[in-house]
């Protein structure tokens with residue numbers, strides 16, 4: 345359960361006086377997510393999500409994240425909308441943390457997605473990329489190659505506690521990615537964390553995207569590689585080619601990848617696997633026992649990273665040849 349900061353009813357009621365949301369009738373912590381503290385609020389009007397921003401969310405980035413949700417929603421993408429305070433601001437302070445109210449999105453995230461769902465995710469991701477093109481704020485990706493190095497420095501000395509030999513393997517992986525990371529691919533606003541728990545469905549229909557708190561400006565195809573990692577591996581670690589094909593086809597049906605992006609997919613997927621390995625490793629080593637959060641397994645992403653090292657062409661992710669030669 346991700347509730348790092350507890351709130352009192354009195355403080356919450358005081359916080360809500362700054363908004364036009366009706367009377368609070370109940371609230372409870374949400375037992376999901378790992379980054380921020382989330383609460384479901386019922387009021388005499390619509391249900392709401394209250395988010396208290398924690399360690400990895402820099403308050404200075406909130407105008408970007410919350411403004412992006414407004415921008416994407418205005419462009420027709422289904423995502424939560426931040427509620428403005430009476431003074432027009434998009435967030436305030438609660439229990440000493442920056443805090444915002446966002447609209448409640450109907451739907452559920454899928455525990456067992458199928459290829460047809462991956463196709464919808466690919467489409468939604470591409471729509472988000474197109475819609476983000478005219479968003480006026482920018483935010484560099486603090487979790488790209490340089491950020492990975494900083495994270496790694498904090499965990500490297502203890503990495504072999506998790507698996508023998510990791511220190512050497514990851515250091516050389518970082519060197520490799522640093523030397524070969526693509527620079528000249530199409531870039532724009534990316535979600536950067538479009539995992540299963542951040543995509544809601546109503547039945548088989550995608551009802552919206554949530555959790556834009558890693559969104560940033562980076563390579564668009566890097567976001568595709570994040571989704572391949574998050575959606576197209578089975579629990580036993582096997583890559584599901586059918587899901588990969590569906591996700592890539594869904595994406596390309598809205599925004600075709602160009603030749604350079606396609607050729608870069610294997611290295612981008614290596615990088616995105618490393619990125620999630622590193623945050624998970626850091627959390628694994630530093631989250632205190634008894635914290636109200638379910639820690640995620642870094643080794644899942646180490647296995648994915650090793651898989652991507654063997655890939656020589658995007659066709660091995662399910663990209664079909666006709667597309668490759670046509671672009």
Ligand SMILES: Nc1ncnc2c1ncn2[C@@H]1O[C@H](COP(=O)(O)OP(=O)(O)O)[C@@H](O)[C@H]1O
Nearest residue numbers: 374376377378379380382393424447448449555
């Ligand atoms: N706008 C929303 N509408 C409905 N549920 C939400 C919304 N935002 C968050 N949630 C719920 O809270 C959980 C955690 O939210 P998330 O933004 O992923 O947190 P974190 O950033 O801590 O990972 C989600 O899995 C979902 O159950």
Ligand SMILES: N[C@@H](CCOP(=O)(O)O)C(=O)O
Nearest residue numbers: 377378379537539555620640
């Ligand atoms: N998706 C990341 C962790 C971030 O959690 P989220 O709940 O914000 O998606 C991972 O799986 O490592």
